Amino acid sequence: MQTDNTSPITINVRQSTGTYIAKANGHKPTASCTTGPTQAAESLARKIGLAPSMLQERQRDGLGYGCSRFIHSGELATNTSDKAHCPNCGICHTREETCIEAKARIGGVA
Numbered sequence: 521m522q523t524d525n526t527s528p529i530t531i532n533v534r535q536s537t538g539t540y541i542a543k544a545n546g547h548k549p550t551a552s553c554t555t556g557p558t559q560a561a562e563s564l565a566r567k568i569g570l571a572p573s574m575l576q577e578r579q580r581d582g583l584g585y586g587c588s589r590f591i592h593s594g595e596l597a598t599n600t601s602d603k604a605h606c607p608n609c610g611i612c613h614t615r616e617e618t619c620i621e622a623k624a625r626i627g628g629v630a
């Protein structure tokens with residue numbers, strides 16, 4: 521389950537009747553949002569345990585209408601605050617433990 525490699529992840533966002541749907545290459549979960557493509561991509565990044573602040577929007581050249589593309593470095597979200605309580609996932613864990621690992625520890629299944 522655990523992947524240590526931080527290869528870049530592409531997130532594609534498609535607009536469909538006012539809803540933005542984000543999908544990531546190689547990841548099953550999707551996220552939808554009506555606010556905008558960036559918010560949809562951030563929501564999906566959180567879902568798959570990536571640090572939302574690391575998202576970068578790519579040029580739309582060659583993409584269809586209503587489509588956006590984001591690139592993520594693949595860096596996993598972790599507790600970057602100085603507090604024990606993680607601002608990303610709400611679980612108390614350290615900087616060394618990623619949010620995915622913390623969720624797996626608390627809930628058994630990530």
Ligand SMILES: [Zn+2]
Nearest residue numbers: 606608609619
């Ligand atoms: Zn966390």
